[in-house]
Amino acid sequence: MEFDFKSLKRKDLQRLCKKHGLRANSTNSQMADGLASLFKVTWPLIRYFFPNLFLLKNFRVFSPPKSMNV
Numbered sequence: 001m002e003f004d005f006k007s008l009k010r011k012d013l014q015r016l017c018k019k020h021g022l023r024a025n026s027t028n029s030q031m032a033d034g035l036a037s038l039f040k041v042t043w044p045l046i047r048y049f050f051p052n053l054f055l056l057k058n059f060r061v062f063s064p065p066k067s068m069n070v
């Protein structure tokens with residue numbers, strides 16, 4: 001599953017680049033390529049370490065289950 005970053009507007013590309021520590025003052029194409037290469041590396045790691053994360057409906061990462069009565 002890949003996202004087409006080249007279809008985003010410049011402001012959105014800049015916002016994503018800043019959020020992920022990439023240069024936000026380059027061309028749209030360079031920003032899109034940088035984001036695409038970043039997510040090619042990180043997405044498999046997320047899926048490896050958290051395989052069931054996206055299968056759960058309304059998941060909460062740090063909240064205990066309701067049945068624990070904490």
